[in-house]
Amino acid sequence: MQITVRVGDMLRESADLAVLAVIEDSPLPMSVARLLEPDDFRGLAKQSLLIYPRGAIAPRRLLLIGLGKAGLLSAETVRQTAALAAQKAQDLKATSFALALPTNLALDPAVVGQAFAEGAKLGLYHYLRYKTDPHELVNVTSATLYVGSAADATQAGALVGLSIAGGVTLARDLVNGPGNAITPTVLGETALVLGERYGFAVTVLDKAQLTAQGFHGILAVGQGSAQEPRFMVIEHGSAAEGTPTICLVGKGITFDTGGISIKPADKMDEMKMDMGGAAAVLGAMQVVGELKLPLHVVGIICSAENMPSSNAYKPGDIIGTLSGKTIEVLNTDAEGRIVLADGLFYAQRYNPTAIIDLATLTGAIMVALGPHATGMMGTSQELADRLSRAGEVTAERVWQLPLWDEYRDMMKSDIADLKNTGGRYGGAISAGGFLASFVGDYPWIHLDIAGTAWVERATRPYYTKGATGIGVRLLVQLLRGYVE
Ligand code: BES
Ligand code: MN
Numbered sequence: 383m384q385i386t387v388r389v390g391d392m393l394r395e396s397a398d399l400a401v402l403a404v405i406e407d408s409p410l411p412m413s414v415a416r417l418l419e420p421d422d423f424r425g426l427a428k429q430s431l432l433i434y435p436r437g438a439i440a441p442r443r444l445l446l447i448g449l450g451k452a453g454l455l456s457a458e459t460v461r462q463t464a465a466l467a468a469q470k471a472q473d474l475k476a477t478s479f480a481l482a483l484p485t486n487l488a489l490d491p492a493v494v495g496q497a498f499a500e501g502a503k504l505g506l507y508h509y510l511r512y513k514t515d516p517h518e519l520v521n522v523t524s525a526t527l528y529v530g531s532a533a534d535a536t537q538a539g540a541l542v543g544l545s546i547a548g549g550v551t552l553a554r555d556l557v558n559g560p561g562n563a564i565t566p567t568v569l570g571e572t573a574l575v576l577g578e579r580y581g582f583a584v585t586v587l588d589k590a591q592l593t594a595q596g597f598h599g600i601l602a603v604g605q606g607s608a609q610e611p612r613f614m615v616i617e618h619g620s621a622a623e624g625t626p627t628i629c630l631v632g633k634g635i636t637f638d639t640g641g642i643s644i645k646p647a648d649k650m651d652e653m654k655m656d657m658g659g660a661a662a663v664l665g666a667m668q669v670v671g672e673l674k675l676p677l678h679v680v681g682i683i684c685s686a687e688n689m690p691s692s693n694a695y696k697p698g699d700i701i702g703t704l705s706g707k708t709i710e711v712l713n714t715d716a717e718g719r720i721v722l723a724d725g726l727f728y729a730q731r732y733n734p735t736a737i738i739d740l741a742t743l744t745g746a747i748m749v750a751l752g753p754h755a756t757g758m759m760g761t762s763q764e765l766a767d768r769l770s771r772a773g774e775v776t777a778e779r780v781w782q783l784p785l786w787d788e789y790r791d792m793m794k795s796d797i798a799d800l801k802n803t804g805g806r807y808g809g810a811i812s813a814g815g816f817l818a819s820f821v822g823d824y825p826w827i828h829l830d831i832a833g834t835a836w837v838e839r840a841t842r843p844y845y846t847k848g849a850t851g852i853g854v855r856l857l858v859q860l861l862r863g864y865v866e
């Protein structure tokens with residue numbers, strides 16, 4: 383999609399669809415007010431009205447969208463408004479649209495441009511890979527944004543926003559992709575493609591290499607599947623004095639049946655989304671490459687398929703890990719923490735400034751926070767605060783849970799170093815307590831995205847049912863905060 387930013391009067395330019403975004407109870411331009419009955423449109427949040435001006439103004443169609451109260455206006459308002467505008471254009475089979483924002487917005491121009499681009503591109507996202515009928519959705523190919531001033535800075539922000547939305551799109555496509563198509567092998571190939579395109583150093587370890595190098599956690603989880611596990615490292619930039627090294631670790635279970643501790647059939651299909659952490663890491667790495675961020679960023683993905691079979695790992699098994707620590711497997715469905723144990727331990731070799739893992743790790747986090755926030759816990763309050771701020775800016779909000787020693791104690795085994803379940807109560811946090819054993823003393827944050835990576839219905843205008851691509855925008859915002 384092409385985005386053009388202009389300073390000017392949208393109502394004097396021809397357009398298939400012109401969209402006027404209006405702050406609550408602010409006066410409408412005279413040429414528009416004349417077309418309405420007073421009070422039909424007040425600019426309340428989520429209010430909208432489509433008008434056919436029949437030559438009274440230049441555009442053929444005019445959509446009014448309410449922004450709500452001026453004091454509550456944020457980048458998220460712009461993002462959601464852009465998504466609504468783009469979707470209306472698509473509904474009306476218009477290939478282009480223009481949106482005019484209030485000229486006195488108290489937001490940074492680059493932030494406005496970025497939010498507009500993100501909302502417009504993500505609002506048009508549909509997963510159509512497996513639809514064989516040519517569908518009747520038009521391609522909305524161009525969008526024009528009218529602002530009061532600073533067109534150049536807004537335009538620059540829009541280009542950044544398009545790159546970021548591209549990373550989110552990659553993550554959504556991977557998560558929406560079915561388990562028979564998106565296997566650990568395919569995630570490995572995706573990493574290699576990104577490496578070619580952006581010049582990353584990419585390593586993909588196959589089963590033989592994992593065995594030779596002692597990745598016993600990933601191997602155990604993957605051993606019941608005909609699909610071989612993969613471990614991958616995607617490195618952007620390099621370690622240098624004064625350059626932060628950030629490790630991003632993703633859970634990449636391409637399908638989670640639960641294994642021998644098998645899940646119920648109902649909604650098991652949704653467990654194709656259990657690689658949402660890996661998808662977020664891949665999407666974020668793509669954006670890091672596009673924006674050429676002057677940082678050392680290391681994407682690490684632990685990928686396997688969790689299946690029951692005569693070769694599968696079993697409840698009661700005791701397995702090793704890359705770290706040498708042993709795990710008593712009490713439930714084969716608590717597999718994410720086992721593959722992450724190897725990935726988190728591996729991350730330490732980069733002497734990182736920060737380690738952040740993303741994982742669709744527990745049903746318990748969905749009970750705690752529902753679909754509106756990602757669960758967060760870890761060992762560095764400074765890093766947690768950075769992520770909280772990034773969550774506010776992107777509206778990919780995170781909410782911190784405690785990680786006191788008692789939660790780590792819940793994961794001690796009688797006969798091995800650790801057990802992989804700590805009981806029902808506090809299940810999201812005890813999972814974090816398990817992971818904490820593998821990060822040494824490095825600043826580390828765990829993000830449990832089980833509730834936010836997938837939505838049963840579009841809870842925001844720029845979401846569709848299914849994958850949200852959560853984590854990509856959050857991580858990019860965090861990383862940009864380390865630049866300078
Ligand atoms: N992938 C699941 C967690 C999950 C559940 C993600 C629902 C998305 C939606 C994870 O591997 C899992 O099965 N966790 C278990 C852990 C339990 C056995 C300790 C859970 O949460 O039930
Ligand atoms: Mn599981």
Ligand code: ZN
Pocket residue numbers: 635638656715717718742743
């Ligand atoms: Zn899982």
